[in-house]
Amino acid sequence: MTTLLTASKLTKQFTGLLAVNEVDVAVEAGSVHGIIGPNGAGKTTLFNLISGLLPPTSGSLTLDGRDITAAAPYERTRLGVARTFQNIRMFSDMTVIENVMTGMHTRLEYSGVAALFRLPAFRRGERAAKERATELLEFVNLAGKARSRSGDLSYGDQRRLEIARALAGDPRLLLLDEPAAGMNPTETRDLATLLRQVGQRDITLLLVEHNMGFVMDLCDRITVLNFGRKIAEGTPRQVRDDPSVIEAYLGTKVAERLAKAHGA
Amino acid sequence: MAEWLDDFLFTYENLVHALGVHGLLALSMYCVMAVGQLSLGQAAFMGIGAYTGALLTLNLGLPFWLVLPLSALAPALVALVIGGPTLRLSGVYLAISTIALGEVLRVLYINAEWLTGGALGLSGIPRKADLWLIYLLLLIGVVAFWAVGRSKIGRAMEAMREDEAVAGVMGVNLPRYKLGALIVSSMIAGLAGCLSSHSNSFIGPNEYGFEMAVTILSFALLGGIGTPVAPVIGAIILTALPEVLRPLQDFRLVFNGLIIVIAVLFLPRGVIPFRLRRAP
Numbered sequence: 001m002t003t004l005l006t007a008s009k010l011t012k013q014f015t016g017l018l019a020v021n022e023v024d025v026a027v028e029a030g031s032v033h034g035i036i037g038p039n040g041a042g043k044t045t046l047f048n049l050i051s052g053l054l055p056p057t058s059g060s061l062t063l064d065g066r067d068i069t070a071a072a073p074y075e076r077t078r079l080g081v082a083r084t085f086q087n088i089r090m091f092s093d094m095t096v097i098e099n100v101m102t103g104m105h106t107r108l109e110y111s112g113v114a115a116l117f118r119l120p121a122f123r124r125g126e127r128a129a130k131e132r133a134t135e136l137l138e139f140v141n142l143a144g145k146a147r148s149r150s151g152d153l154s155y156g157d158q159r160r161l162e163i164a165r166a167l168a169g170d171p172r173l174l175l176l177d178e179p180a181a182g183m184n185p186t187e188t189r190d191l192a193t194l195l196r197q198v199g200q201r202d203i204t205l206l207l208v209e210h211n212m213g214f215v216m217d218l219c220d221r222i223t224v225l226n227f228g229r230k231i232a233e234g235t236p237r238q239v240r241d242d243p244s245v246i247e248a249y250l251g252t253k254v255a256e257r258l259a260k261a262h263g264a
Numbered sequence: 265m266a267e268w269l270d271d272f273l274f275t276y277e278n279l280v281h282a283l284g285v286h287g288l289l290a291l292s293m294y295c296v297m298a299v300g301q302l303s304l305g306q307a308a309f310m311g312i313g314a315y316t317g318a319l320l321t322l323n324l325g326l327p328f329w330l331v332l333p334l335s336a337l338a339p340a341l342v343a344l345v346i347g348g349p350t351l352r353l354s355g356v357y358l359a360i361s362t363i364a365l366g367e368v369l370r371v372l373y374i375n376a377e378w379l380t381g382g383a384l385g386l387s388g389i390p391r392k393a394d395l396w397l398i399y400l401l402l403l404i405g406v407v408a409f410w411a412v413g414r415s416k417i418g419r420a421m422e423a424m425r426e427d428e429a430v431a432g433v434m435g436v437n438l439p440r441y442k443l444g445a446l447i448v449s450s451m452i453a454g455l456a457g458c459l460s461s462h463s464n465s466f467i468g469p470n471e472y473g474f475e476m477a478v479t480i481l482s483f484a485l486l487g488g489i490g491t492p493v494a495p496v497i498g499a500i501i502l503t504a505l506p507e508v509l510r511p512l513q514d515f516r517l518v519f520n521g522l523i524i525v526i527a528v529l530f531l532p533r534g535v536i537p538f539r540l541r542r543a544p
Contacts, residue, residue, distance in 0.1 A: 102416075115414075
């Protein structure tokens with residue numbers, strides 16, 4: 001196994017708050033890696049650092065051996081990083097298929113001149129983009145709604161559209177920020193199936209999620225954050241039994257009681 | 265040409281010129297607003313084009329086919345220089361700094377009397393901007409924006425307008441798009457300036473200040489920015505309205521204002537609210 005993404009001593013200091021404090025994470029290529037932690041643990045900040053929306057205070061990030069610490073978001077996209085957002089951020093006036101085609105921005109090579117004069121390069125590019133977008137919409141089960149205004153879609157549909165839009169950039173690493181938030185158990189199960197299929201497409205998944213059943217079921221490895229620090233890392237089983245994780249989630253008293261109960 | 269058309273053009277020549285020039289200015293405003301930026305520098309770019317064109321014609325006697333592109337180039341160079349620092353700003357801060365550009369240039373025009381004629385401006389500019397040329401350029405502008413709008417570039421621009429951070433995550437090179445839009449918009453405004461100076465025969469330093477900047481912005485606000493034609497229609501309405509309302513005499517400005525207020529209140533997306541489809 002090779003490492004696709006490495007964060008070393010990654011730190012983000014907001015005025016008066018260390019949101020991410022010297023976090024080391026190594027994401028194996030082809031794996032599903034989860035990041036969990038109580039609210040305010042720094043999970044979304046970590047995602048913003050990885051996708052380039054925030055510059056780190058210190059530390060470094062490498063993607064496939066290449067230093068991307070200072071790269072702009074669009075450069076990271078070109079190198080194969082894609083993401084979804086915790087609070088869905090759709091281009092809501094666009095149609096569903098336009099959203100997906102916007103996600104292909106870096107993969108469409110034709111020039112502005114080709115677009116202006118409708119040259120063959122433009123027509124070929126757009127035709128291929130449309131076909132690929134239709135495929136992706138079929139993959140996430142939204143083919144029938146390609147021409148709907150994306151802001152009018154139901155919540156679950158918008159979540160899946162956001163995944164299709166992220167996949168449109170042919171990413172190697174897909175960051176999913178709470179993909180199951182607000183979903184009912186059936187939708188969550190369908191999402192897990194969908195994400196397994198994404199994983200089979202040679203895409204590495206890094207996801208933040210609060211739904212423990214979902215995370216434990218899907219992930220190969222889990223990193224636990226609390227107050228911006230990494231407090232545990234390992235397989236789902238290792239993490240579940242880690243006393244410091246139990247303490248972070250349930251508090252010191254419960255953790256002690258549990259430890260006693262197990263000891264007795 | 266039919267006789268009535270001749271009569272009409274004779275009576276309303278200035279208005280018909282102004283409609284075309286304002287249409288181009290509306291397009292230049294559209295170009296910036298389409299990427300979600302707010303610039304109040306379009307009047308300043310227009311002024312640079314107007315002065316460049318007038319000076320090249322009056323002092324060097326260059327032919328008009330050469331004056332016109334040079335008048336687009338001059339504001340583009342200024343846009344390139346100010347683009348670097350100002351595009352780090354967003355929203356209202358970019359607007360404020362571009363107002364400053366207009367004021368700096370106004371003071372410059374007034375004080376560089378040896379070149380610009382100072383407060384008296386430049387007069388006796390030959391009328392070389394034919395009507396067909398103005399409207400041909402306007403048509404090319406609208407068609408070009410339409411064509412580019414229906415491509416990955418148009419999608420990227422709309423994405424920036426809706427959510428800039430997400431557009432960046434989609435792989436849009438934000439600084440490049442912002443600078444590109446500012447430069448193209450400054451070139452169109454420069455063309456408009458050159459065309460207006462070569463149809464009015466006079467230009468002065470106070471024509472390209474804050475008031476003109478706000479007028480250009482209102483073209484886009486009234487017309488909308490969903491399609492490239494929308495701001496042009498906004499410009500036509502705002503330019504023609506005072507003439508159409510002339511029979512109302514003293515109440516003209518009251519009605520003029522009232523119509524604009526009603527339009528903005530009830531049509532927040534402009535009088536042409538449709539958006540350009542960006543996928544087949």
